[in-house]
Amino acid sequence: MTAVKVGLLGLGTVGAGTINLLERNNDEIARRAGRGIEVVAAAARNLDRPRGCSTKGIRLTTDPFEVVNDPETEIIIELMGGYEPARELVIQALRNGKHVVTANKALIALHGNEIFGHARDNGVTVAFEAAVAGGIPIIKSIREGLAGNRIEWLAGIINGTANFILSEMYYEGRQFGDVLAEAQRLGYAEADPTFDVEGVDAAHKLTILASIAFGIPLQFDKVHVEGITHISREDVAYAEELGYRIKHLGICRQTDEGVELRVHPTLLPSRQLLSSVDGVMNAVMVMADAVGPTLYYGAGAGADATASAVVADLVDVVREFELDPVNRVPYLAFQSTALSDKPVLPVSNIVTAYYLRMEVADQPGVLADITRILGEAGISIEAILQKEPAPGAEHVPVILLTHPVRERQMDEAQERMEALEAVQGRITRIRQEQLQ
Amino acid sequence: MTAVKVGLLGLGTVGAGTINLLERNNDEIARRAGRGIEVVAAAARNLDRPRGCSTKGIRLTTDPFEVVNDPETEIIIELMGGYEPARELVIQALRNGKHVVTANKALIALHGNEIFGHARDNGVTVAFEAAVAGGIPIIKSIREGLAGNRIEWLAGIINGTANFILSEMYYEGRQFGDVLAEAQRLGYAEADPTFDVEGVDAAHKLTILASIAFGIPLQFDKVHVEGITHISREDVAYAEELGYRIKHLGICRQTDEGVELRVHPTLLPSRQLLSSVDGVMNAVMVMADAVGPTLYYGAGAGADATASAVVADLVDVVREFELDPVNRVPYLAFQSTALSDKPVLPVSNIVTAYYLRMEVADQPGVLADITRILGEAGISIEAILQKEPAPGAEHVPVILLTHPVRERQMDEAQERMEALEAVQGRITRIRQEQLQ
Incomplete structure (x- = not known):
């Protein structure tokens, strides 16, 4: 079967990571999806910039609308970030009957309700696993894996920059400003770190998680948001003395009165599994009525981890192209005709x-x-x-x-x-x- | 739309837990799946035994073949355990054109290749999330969530009884035999604990995980299996002194030479996240080339946790009945017409x-x-x-x-x-x- 043809918006580190991953694991992905996946067109702001990937065989353009209107592309991957023109491009792609995969948490948190409406109207899908907690399949786990449960609450370390800063303050006894400056030097934090350290990025992700957990519309404007800029190393040390770690959490909870949506620094008992999640790693703990607590841990950012989620979404969409629904996902993950005969070692x-x-x-x-x-x-x-x-x-x-x-x-x-x-x-x- | 009609084989604790969960979260499940799910027939060995669930409206029989041959049932849930007659019943259900959901790790590990063949021949599906790590959606996460990755290895605490015994030996300094006797009294361990403490149960689960991770056929007979019966409290204490915890792990790894499949007690550095997984809890760490390490943690056994995975599989199957593939899984987990207007609390x-x-x-x-x-x-x-x-x-x-x-x-x-x-x-x- 011919490869599925994909258009890519945004050729930054995650875009390059996605192209590299599709190329490197080309065979493995086709054995899982039943078909190959090929990027045929891509838009970037500046075509002359050197990139961390080969663009051989990809039509490059500076006009993202060209990619979205390209009759050859069946799926559009949106990795530009920000609200506009991402919103307009995604809606245009959906109107053109193309499926969309996006890593854009701000876009989904603020404009998801509108975007999903366009997707439904046009009989196509929007996938956004990469928007929350990078490579951790947290959206799939909640949306499908816990589908039998009433979810009571979830709490997540969903911003790697904030977690890195708090971890350094804990292990090295350093002050917030110090660590932030270093994180910026290392590229863990943006030049403008507001979204990370003031909790806006975590609030975008929490908005999405809460909707999926509780079946409520996306309501970013109702999240209570506090950052970590007022936390001192003394607070971190006193908390430790009392048996606690300070973590920046996104928390949502269903009560009889309503839904809590909040992002703030939080003292957690040191023995809590979430307290052991350090550095730039992310983790989400979900409390559900049947399964009890489950936890999902992994890299929340970075080109490769985000590309992992983008490609998982691509495979999901391609698997939906399978005409026979019961063979959509192969029993053993790989197509039955594509199992490996690699020997088991003595x-x-x-x-x-x-x-x-x-x-x-x-x-x-x-x-x-x-x-x-x-x-x-x-x-x-x-x-x-x-x-x-x-x-x-x-x-x-x-x-x-x-x-x-x-x-x-x-x-x-x-x-x-x-x-x-x-x-x-x-x-x-x-x-x-x-x-x- | 009318509810999907389901037949149940086995009315023990997990069977009762599944009926209770479907009843308790009936509304929430229908909002996710698009249709209600109803158990209409069930087989149990002894109909006079008191059960932990209502069987109102369920046709009860002692003959499981009656359920499998019942023209009304569209999906069969197999919760009898063991090899026979479970194998024969599952194959009969598939031949009758019914989808099967099973929690039977032994059955899948040993007869999965044959069973999947029958499923393919009859255009139906076999779902078995509950067979590994109870309520943790580990099969879905690997099979779908990590579909873009080449998986390098995975290591899991996948037998709660063995983990409970080792945890008690560590925290209480008790000997193996002592703790085992207590676990049997508490109902954490079977009267015949061989499958748990000798590693057979973990080997069943590892067989399934390895196939899904690497795309190899199920090969239970090639797993190297060691139990924990030879571990003394002195070993646990010396390991601690050296900076390690002893955990009973299932490990599989891909190398250039071939695949490693092994279950054995293992010294792990104490700082490892897996080392903090105590008591009857399960966790699986997966190392993949793009996303890096991810970890999945939760209850590995128990009626409610297993029922959680069974119902997730049911919802997956029911979602496949959706004629429009792109609306199979709703964007926000719940059908767009079934979102809740619960207020967000100030x-x-x-x-x-x-x-x-x-x-x-x-x-x-x-x-x-x-x-x-x-x-x-x-x-x-x-x-x-x-x-x-x-x-x-x-x-x-x-x-x-x-x-x-x-x-x-x-x-x-x-x-x-x-x-x-x-x-x-x-x-x-x-x-x-x-x-x-």
Whole structure:
């Protein structure tokens, strides 16, 4: 089947990231979607600027309306940001019968009700997973994954810049202004950081989340918004002393009286999972009546993470083109004719680090024997813990952490160590993973 | 539109939970799915047993084939568990042209390839979100939300019983056998705990996750499986001393050589988010090339959490009945004609606890004035922190945590406190939430 043809508005970092991702994972995406996806036209403000992606085979223009009116494009990706001309372009695309994928939270939060009306009138769809919490599939999870629940409240760290600043204030004891200046140097914060540190960006995202959670229209103007500019490192330290972290949260809650929509700094108990979400990472905790609390964590911004959500939306739209609805999403994610025959490795081939615990005779030379055997098997040691013998015991526990090694080598070394007279019984062996 | 008619196989706790959830959230579910969902027939082994749900209006039978062959049912929910007769019943339902929703991980892990073949042949779907990690929408997130990514590895705490036992060993310093016996008393562990503590249940789930992540066929027989029965409280304590937690993980990884499929106890750095997942909770961390690490956390078992996933699958299937594919999933989760007009509350109505920081004159009676004002406003105090004055400073910081109070009351109290001569400048006020 021919590839689905896509037009792109905005060739900044996320636009380039999307083109790169579609190219790099081209085969994997087609195996999932059933068809390839190809960017055929793109609009950028300045065509001469160097870009972080190849634009080979893409018709480039400075006029975004050309892309939106291009009869060849079936789906339009809007990555320009801001209200206008994004709003006008998206509506024009919908009127032209094209589906729209957008990462524009401001646009959806303020003009979503209008835009969805145009989409319905024209029998096309608008997808906006990338608008909230970057690459975390939070919209899909709430909209589909929790569809059986009455959602009671949700609370999210949904602005990476604010979370980075508060994390630095906590871990480094620095003042707000200091960290902000550094974040701007590092490119985590905009030259004008108002939207991030005053909570406007988080309020855009909360508006969308609340609508999806509670089935209410988008009402950005009713969100209570506070930023983090008045938080001092002293507040962060006092909160810690009391057992709390300060996080900038978007919170919405359904009560009998109505709906709460609020964005503000918040003291959270330190043991709360959300309190451990640091740096530029995002996370949303959702409380629902049947499933209880669920949490979704990941990168909330950045070219690749945002592109991940944009491409997921593209695949969703392309999967809707499938004529047979029950085969829309393949059971195992990939088309049944496109499964891989990659072999499953025998466990002896697997490389991991190890924790080893053994009981050894409390006599000189034992540790030397053990480390020699490990050394000969090419296994290096990361840490050794030798414990005192229990009163009257002849054996002492020795605990070793190794660096990663192929399991086969460890099997051989373990056999040799267990053959030592000074080693009693079997060695307890547990794998160790850094997960990085 | 008439409600979709559903047949249910198995009326145990999850079956009862599903009936209760469909009834309790009947309106909310119909607003999302576009149609109501109604259980019209159910099979149970023993019809005389008391159940945790109403069976009014449901045709009950002891013969599950009656439900599967009932011409009225459009979707069959299989909650019997085990391999047979579940396999035969599911295949019969598919042959009868009925869609199937199942929570049966063993069935999908071992017979999924065969079952999906029958589904394809008959133009119907098989949904199994409830088979992995209970109410966490992990299958949907990987299959759809991460569809643009090449998934590198995933690691999950996907057996609540094993995680509960390891958590107790860590926090209470108890031995494996002790905790297992208690878990059995509490109903967290089966009378025959083999599947949980030997890793078989986790291996079923890992088999499914790996297929969806990598696009490989289901290959349960190739999973390397180790349980937690050989882990002692001493191992847990030594691991902690070295900066690690021991967790029972399902791990799969793609390498150039092939695919790793393994379930085993694992030392994880304590700072890892997965290390903070305690008790019966589940969580899966997925590493993907574009989005980076994402994590999904929630209840992995229990009647309500499993029912949440079953109903989400039902809504997915019902949404596929929608003739207009682009309106399959409503933009804002609920049908546009079914949005709620619940009012957004003014912030003065909102009830939260507060952190207050103020600079006060270092003289007697000030704290008495402050606590009197708070008391008169009906605000009770949870904690007070009074710091030493800086050398030569005339003012000292006082920090208060209050119990929850309506914002309006706090506004008034704050105004009165700031009017005290001994209080310098404005009071810093930050909301506090327990998120429970």
